[in-house]
Structures are given as structure tokens and as C-alpha cells.
Amino acid sequence: xxxxxxxxxxxxxxxxxxxxxxxxxxxxxxxxxxxxxxxxxxxxxxxxxxxxxxxxxxxxxxxxxxxxxxxxxxxxxxxxxxxxxxxxxxxxxxxxxxxxxxxxxxxxxxxxxx
Numbered sequence: 001x002x003x004x005x006x007x008x009x010x011x012x013x014x015x016x017x018x019x020x021x022x023x024x025x026x027x028x029x030x031x032x033x034x035x036x037x038x039x040x041x042x043x044x045x046x047x048x049x050x051x052x053x054x055x056x057x058x059x060x061x062x063x064x065x066x067x068x069x070x071x072x073x074x075x076x077x078x079x080x081x082x083x084x085x086x087x088x089x090x091x092x093x094x095x096x097x098x099x100x101x102x103x104x105x106x107x108x109x110x111x112x113x114x
Contacts, residue, residue, distance in 0.1 A: 010062055020055045021063045027051050 024039075027050050033039055039051040069091045076083045084090060 010066070013063060013066075017055075017059070017063060021060065021067065024051050024055050024060060 027048065028039070031039075031048050031050065033046070033048065037057065038046050039048040040057040041047050041052075068088075070088055075087055078085070086093060
């Protein structure tokens, strides 16, 4: 549950905010740290300027607490028919697949190596 103070101080999210939020989340996968707050550390040995310089920790937390891609009321619990373990990110996955299918046409011969 969100406190009244946090809700009152929340300003509407812009397209740029969402782009920065997604960028910061991608940076977490590239530059791994043991704790979230370390990305915003003031210690020059720890700071991740690619994160800290684009979005404040407070704004990141605000957006994180409200960011949803799906309607949680539609969630089907584990063990029930139709359960999707990737439910919360399914729209993003579907969009990436659609974009890949639109943008990439394989040639006649394709090799896949593992």
C-alpha cells in the first residue's frame, strides 16, 4: 500500500520517464550490483553514473511501485489451467517477438549454435 504522502508527491509519468525507467532497468542487467541503492551511491568507487545521472532513486522507486504492464485482476494462480508464469511481462515479450518477426527475415540457410 502506498502512503498518502508518497501518493501526493507523485507527479505524472511522462514518455521520457518511462524510457529512462526502462533504460535504467536494462543497465541493472549490464552493470550488476549487490544492492539497488548502490547504483545511486555517492562513493566514487561504487557509483553507476549511467543510472544515477539519468533517474533519481526516489523517482525510480515511485515509478517502480506503480508500473504495471497488465491488469493483476486477470492473473491466474499457479497450478490453475491457463497459468502463465510470465504473466506480468507477457505484453512486453509479445511486443518484442512481434517486432523481431517484423524486422528480421532469415535467409535461405540459417545456422543456430548453442
